[in-house]
Amino acid sequence: MRFARILHAELRKALTLPATLVAAGTSVAASVALAAYNAGGVRAAIDSGRLDTVGYTSPVEAALSATPLGTVGAVILGVVAISSEYAVNSTDAGGGRQVAATLAAAPGRVAVLGAKAITVVLLVAAMAAVALPASLATARHIIGSEAPAEPVGTIALRAAGVALYWALTALLALGIATLARSGTLPLVVLIANSSVVSFSFLLSNLTPLAYYLPDLAGMRLFAQESWAMVDDALDPVTGGLVMGAWALGLLVVAGFAFARRDA
């Protein structure tokens, strides 16, 4: 009962925060645009008869190659859910932080963080439910009738894998930003890690243990074995479980810190 109220409040907060809507909307638009661009490349190869210039002809691959953009969106959703609590109002307006109002309204801190985690997962699920079908439909439309047929079940499973990877990434971001009590540093590090270059990936050149780090562990939730960089990655189920354990562990640590320290 009390938790339902806190969850309701957290959902309301998230949906009335412009940053949430901008992050989700931009990720969806960018994912669809990249899927269209990739599909355009496939279409051009098919038209010119030079299929050797592309790694795939499948619309599913064209759509899912945009996955890192959704990962960035998930990172922002996870970070903003907590960093918005610590954003300082201008001194003109009293210089306060929302976290004081949040914890005065709901003193149960573990419940507050739990409600934030559920909110973040729901937001990511909504983002995936729009971005993935739209990307897939766009890619299929552009590649056209030459597209290889793929069973619906396989496609659905891979889309679910992508959504799960995004959700776990968002929870990791939530945990890290809770510990950091701010948004800037976690955003810079996590966005660079998921878009420019993955530190875990660099580390995997030194030791195979790097495949157990959170972002690489879950790689095969969306990446095919044929993707060169994930040759030795954990299989989807093991990897998903390892990544899930990281997210859960980090949230427990973050929850402990959030409950103990002065707001």
Place this chain on the structure above:
Amino acid sequence: MISIDRLSKRHGARTVLSDVTFDAQPGRVTAFLGPNGAGKSSTLRILLGLDRATSGSALVDGVPYRALRHPARAVGAMLDGSGAHRSRTARNHLAWVAAAGGIPRRRVDEVLAEVGLWEARRARVSTFSLGMGQRLGLAAALLGEPAALVLDEPVNGLDPEGIRWIRRLLRGYADDGGTVLLSSHLMGEVAEIADDLVVIAGGRVVRSGPLSEVSAGYDNLEDAFFGLTGGSAR
């Protein structure tokens, strides 16, 4: 009733509060008075469960704030202005506070009208003046029709009309049996509102009691304040 009992707080080697003890009674306006940095906000933050005391207790109707079943109905609080995220609108801010407190949605519009922010309900908090932020913070405190109000520097940034308005509002609240605890570093404003005074300086309560007792022996409250806090003007 709010009871603060031998509250102490240390940050490392620095002592923020030592042995702070006082009550705020129902039906009375209690002003927590002291220069900036004296420990007023720290005390109120501990009372509201935001910070932990090193020792001592701060209770609302005999229980710690964190153990209250319906905090929004027991205590309406305002700390550091509105507590609203700057990119949210006034109404959306109050809507989530109401949701968290299990308070009916209609109260949001009622308190917006009550504090004079009805016209600004769709404006983002980042466009608010300090006075409007204070009004929004007060609106959030009033949402649950609580038995007690705990307000940190509520008159800060209000114009003279706003000060008159809040004075009347708090007087009415106490006269209806509510407990009002407000902090301030502005003696003039407090003298007009308060029934009881708690004067704090350097983390210690230097005097507490009814207004007339605390200022006894001084020409006015301002002299009493500087006399008791051993201070020159900040």
